[in-house]
Amino acid sequence: MSTSPPPSWPHCGQGADPGTDPIGCRGIHVPGHTMCLAHLTCTIWFNGAQFSGDARFDSARFTGKAGFDRAQFSGSAVFNEVRTGADWR
Numbered sequence: 001m002s003t004s005p006p007p008s009w010p011h012c013g014q015g016a017d018p019g020t021d022p023i024g025c026r027g028i029h030v031p032g033h034t035m036c037l038a039h040l041t042c043t044i045w046f047n048g049a050q051f052s053g054d055a056r057f058d059s060a061r062f063t064g065k066a067g068f069d070r071a072q073f074s075g076s077a078v079f080n081e082v083r084t085g086a087d088w089r
């Protein structure tokens with residue numbers, strides 16, 4: 001069982017289980033959605049997007065297309081163990 005504290009950002013929570021993983025997916029919500037981009041199945045584009053603060057996509061699984069053309073990150077951007085299901089730019 002994970003002893004990690006819940007993330008400080010509004011997180012996705014997909015796959016949460018009271019017994020084994022009460023937090024679930026730690027992916028941050030995509031603006032305008034209640035899931036992280038890993039669990040959104042639609043195409044999502046961040047072309048030219050400006051991320052303020054840190055952006056974390058740890059273990060993200062992109063099931064749709066994701067684009068980051070000219071996206072700007074003012075903090076650190078973490079893409080550990082990202083898996084893609086479609087196009088990745």
Ligand SMILES: [Zn+2]
Nearest residue numbers: 012025027036
């Ligand atoms: Zn998620």
